[in-house]
Every structure is written in C-alpha cells, then in structure tokens.
Amino acid sequence: MKATDVSDPDYFHKVVDCQWACPAHTPVPEYIRLIAHGRHADAYMINWKSNVFPGILGRTCDRPCEPACRRGRVEKDPVAICRLKRVAADNKGDIADRLPKGPFPRNGKRVACIGAGPASLTVARDLTPLGYEVVVFDGDARAGGMIRSQIPKFRLPESVIDEEVGYIVDLGVETRLGSYVSSLRSVLAEGFDAVFVGCGAPRGRDLDVPGRKEAAANIHIGIDWLASVSFGHVEKIGRRVVVLGGGNTAMDCCRTARRLGGEDVKVIVRSGFEEMKASPWEKEDAMAEGIPIMNFLVPKSFTHEGGRLTGVVFEKVAPKFDDKGRRSLVPTGEPDLHVACDDVLVAIGQENAFPWIERDAGVEFDRWGLPVLGEKTFQSTNPKVFFGGDAAFGPKNIIWAVAHGHEAAISIDRFLRGEDVAARPPPMTTLVSQKMGIHEWAYDNDISNELRQKVPHAAPDIALRDIKVEVELGFDQKLAWAEAQRCLNCDVQTVFTPKLCIECDACVDICPMDCITFTENGEEEDLRRRLMAPALNLAQDLYVAEGLKTGRAMIKDEDVCLHCGLCAERCPTGAWDMRKFYLEMTQAGQGCRTR
Numbered sequence: 001m002k003a004t005d006v007s008d009p010d011y012f013h014k015v016v017d018c019q020w021a022c023p024a025h026t027p028v029p030e031y032i033r034l035i036a037h038g039r040h041a042d043a044y045m046i047n048w049k050s051n052v053f054p055g056i057l058g059r060t061c062d063r064p065c066e067p068a069c070r071r072g073r074v075e076k077d078p079v080a081i082c083r084l085k086r087v088a089a090d091n092k093g094d095i096a097d098r099l100p101k102g103p104f105p106r107n108g109k110r111v112a113c114i115g116a117g118p119a120s121l122t123v124a125r126d127l128t129p130l131g132y133e134v135v136v137f138d139g140d141a142r143a144g145g146m147i148r149s150q151i152p153k154f155r156l157p158e159s160v161i162d163e164e165v166g167y168i169v170d171l172g173v174e175t176r177l178g179s180y181v182s183s184l185r186s187v188l189a190e191g192f193d194a195v196f197v198g199c200g201a202p203r204g205r206d207l208d209v210p211g212r213k214e215a216a217a218n219i220h221i222g223i224d225w226l227a228s229v230s231f232g233h234v235e236k237i238g239r240r241v242v243v244l245g246g247g248n249t250a251m252d253c254c255r256t257a258r259r260l261g262g263e264d265v266k267v268i269v270r271s272g273f274e275e276m277k278a279s280p281w282e283k284e285d286a287m288a289e290g291i292p293i294m295n296f297l298v299p300k301s302f303t304h305e306g307g308r309l310t311g312v313v314f315e316k317v318a319p320k321f322d323d324k325g326r327r328s329l330v331p332t333g334e335p336d337l338h339v340a341c342d343d344v345l346v347a348i349g350q351e352n353a354f355p356w357i358e359r360d361a362g363v364e365f366d367r368w369g370l371p372v373l374g375e376k377t378f379q380s381t382n383p384k385v386f387f388g389g390d391a392a393f394g395p396k397n398i399i400w401a402v403a404h405g406h407e408a409a410i411s412i413d414r415f416l417r418g419e420d421v422a423a424r425p426p427p428m429t430t431l432v433s434q435k436m437g438i439h440e441w442a443y444d445n446d447i448s449n450e451l452r453q454k455v456p457h458a459a460p461d462i463a464l465r466d467i468k469v470e471v472e473l474g475f476d477q478k479l480a481w482a483e484a485q486r487c488l489n490c491d492v493q494t495v496f497t498p499k500l501c502i503e504c505d506a507c508v509d510i511c512p513m514d515c516i517t518f519t520e521n522g523e524e525e526d527l528r529r530r531l532m533a534p535a536l537n538l539a540q541d542l543y544v545a546e547g548l549k550t551g552r553a554m555i556k557d558e559d560v561c562l563h564c565g566l567c568a569e570r571c572p573t574g575a576w577d578m579r580k581f582y583l584e585m586t587q588a589g590q591g592c593r594t595r
Contacts, residue, residue: 001524003546006495009429012581014541015558016491018081021068023403025585026050028065028081029491033443035087036484038477041095043088050585052122052402055160058086059472060151062279062397070490073560077452079486087480100129102172107131109416112192114181117145118398119389120198121165122405123412124173126588130413134173139180143169146200147398149227150249152256153468184357184385194384194412198405201390203353207244207346211302215309219302222253222347229256229467238342240264242312244299245347246276251283253345254291259467266339267293268312270329272319285471289460297337298329302344311340350395370394377421378408386412409588417593425586434492434578441578443492445565448485489563493581496554498547500575507567507576508532513560516567521546521553531555
C-alpha cells in the first residue's frame, strides 16, 4: 500500500466519523469539548457557522452523525451528539454581538430565494453579508418553511424557530411573505441575477384505493394536516385515528392526533418494524405515548357509511426474499383485517411539485419530475436558476437542506462573479500538537465508561394535555457534562513520524485495541488480514507509514483507534504525537473566489 498522505484534508476528516457523516460537516468533537468546559456560546457559534440552526437541529435533526460515532464501536450507544447541540443552544445566553452586523455594502446583484425554508434561509445567510440583495418569497405568512409548518410544537417550540430564523432575517434579508410565487418567468422578469428554488417537496402522496372519494371528508394528507394544525386551522380530530405510513411524518401525525382528542390512535405500516423510515427515537416516543405500531398490513379499501368513514380494510402480507436477496411483500392468505376509525392520516411519502415553473423557462426535469442539476453545483439547465433542499433531489431532512444551501450559495457567488461554478474551495484545516509534557495533553484523554445519559421528558399527563408543551426537556448542565465525557475525541489524531521510531514495539504492547502493527507492506486485502487484529471495516482507512530502518511499515487501523494517546505517552522517542485536527468547510465569500 502507498504511504498515507496525512496532508490530504479528507484523510483525517474521514477519521472524525461524526463530522464526516454530517452533511454540513460540523466540527462535532470541538463543540462537545467546549460544552464540557461550559463555553456554550462558543459551541453555539461553531454550530451556527456550520449548520445555521443549532437550536432547531438540536431538537429535530435526523442525526446521521450518531450511527457513525466511534463510541458506538466499543459499546451499544453512541454519544448523544444531537442533544448536546441543544445544550449549547439552550445555554448560550445573548450572542447578538457575535453575529454579522448589517447593513452590508451592496454589490449591485440581486438573488431571489423561492420558499422560506432551511435551504433558502441558508443561502440568504451566506450571501447577504457578501453584499447581495437577497429577497425571500413564501406563500406562508411566517418564514421557516417545513420547520414551522410540519414539525409539531411539542417537538420544536415556536420561540426557537422565531429566534434562529430572526438571526438571518435581521442581517438585512428582504422577505415577501404571504406572497405565493406562481411563475418562475415573472420572478426572472423582475431583474434578479440568480434564483434559488428551495420550496421543498410540498405535495403529500395520496392513496388511491376504493372508498377514498366517498370518505374524503375524514381522510387527510399528513403534511397538509400538520400544517393546518400548526397554523391553527385544525384543533381536534376523531376519537379513533389510523395513521398510514412509517416515516417521521407519520410519527408526528400520530403524536399530534393524541393531543387533539385521539384516544385510540394506531400507526399501520406495510413494511416491518425495523424497515420503517422513522428514526428509532421517533418510534420510541410514539410508543411511549401509548400508540401501537402494526406492521405488514397493506391498505385495500376505506369503508364508509352515508358518506362517513367507518374504517380501513388491510391485507396481511409477509416478506419474501428471492435468490438475490431482494425482498417483496406477498399475501399470507389470512383473512383481511378491518380497523374501525373516525379519521385517517395518510403519511406515505412526499413528492416534488413545480406547477409554477413554466416548462419553457429553460429548466429541464427528469422522468421523476425532479430538476436536472449539477450534482455538486445545484445549478439547473437554466444557468441563472439553482435548487436545494427537498426541491433538489427529493425529500430528506433539515441538515441536508442546510448543506445544499451552503453549496448553492458558493455556486451562485461564483456564477455572479463570472467564475467556474464547478470549482469547489478546499476546506480550512489545522493539525496542532496537544503535547504539554511527556505525559500531559491539552485534551482530556481519559476514556469514560459512562453509559449514554437519558434525556428527561415532561410527564405524559402534562405533555398530552397541551400540544405546545415540549416533551423532551433536554440535558441540564450536569447531564450534559457527563454525556460530553463519552466523546472519544476522534479529532485528536495519532500522527506518526517514521524517522524517530526505533521499532521497540512499546506502542504495540500498550495499545488497548491492538490497532498498531509493524509488518512488511503488501496489498491492502492481504495486509488487512495479517495485522494484530484483522481490519475488516473497509469503509475506514489504514494509516500506512514507511521509512523505518528495518524496511517494515507501521500500519494502524483507524477504525477501532480510541485516540487515547497511550501510544504517544509510551513512545520513548516521540515518534507518536497527538495532534488536534480541525476542519472548517469554506463557505461563499473570499475563501471560495479565484484570486
């Protein structure tokens, strides 16, 4: 294998698994350490620069960082990264003096953002301080998009939305709210130099089965119903409610229904429990509120009487796998199941809808109705028009929308400056030794054996009584400190200098994970199998260092290293060092412009 180039930003970035997995590449270990030190405002600002909505995401993120967390490789539960983000937001105090201050000198360029959701707001935040006049359009009366309309208040209080959306609007962003855009051509005719489309995936999928039309009055599309609840248009629901679907929207629907009068609420899914798209904690929260989840049932028809819904008929199915491992659902042959109900909430998915984009406006769409875009640039076939969030590649989540917004802002800035839109700026990185003495480090390298802390919840009788009572109460500072200690500091890297090594094997002897091996180099497949402990996770790299006096190579399995620093403490020559790697993604502005 070739010797590892540790100057490549992606090498150590990939070792920081949580940051690598985050679509916005938030420096997770850095802000967790700051929380442990009580520096909540500093931790918040690291998040704000990267993911824009720390208080919102600290309650609602899909947490792609947590399955990647290194802690999950040595015990069951990863670090509660998302909940620690909320700790920074809840305890930050007044950070107004840390935010960019407008008004900013104008550069003469105007950018329209269609939709006031997380993707558009990210674009507005990145471009406004650069001098662009950004105008955000939305049909709703208040900014926030799906953050405000589809996430129930018992998960995300309105005050948090108002605060973090306000930070962006207060930069000098013009908002045209309550102003539905019905024509892309008319927006372009206003003289905008670029248009960003961040309107989400606003159409919920319907279910076309017998009885749908006859019982329509009591069958509701999930995302539309949640929006109606959010804006106060719906305040009650029937006593018996069936929710169709297995995603996070379905979990929000069933828990909302419980708070609006639903006494007998069931979630019914065609897939298995483990295959549901809902996050595990969302399913747990729903079941904790007395909502059963019934699986492997496919809706066949709605029953009705005199125009009134009476129930849903389901066919029982079971999974069947072919010789290639592909799964299909086949009827079991058992009698159909009739579930009586007063209302049905259909939450089986969302679709993109662009009726307002004229098909002769230069924006091409693929056969699924999605815009044809540059995968990294988010630029459409009309060079002035960019997309992001759910509007770009279909429904995902808030953190992906933020990541899209950052990338689109870079593209728009480069486009309007006449530069190559496809060029992506490298990140800013540092690699600094943590050595303070022979056995002292500038970071806490003790490995905590604490199990994941449980977040306090409001009492069920209180939470179910009021739809605006926040259920998760968040960590207090004591719990936050204990949870922060579980972080393995995987951004503090083990860096090896071959010319200092005397091959005494002291590091090999002391390593608790057997991840260091001195051996003859070879092809990767062979090498992975003859290390001290076979390196079987191909998704993580091997650290290969050559130049040793015996001609052997040092091989370290990055997958299982705990970053404990014992190798560096034991090394008599200083060949091993612990160096903090910090990576910050470059956003729109001077850092991404051609000099």
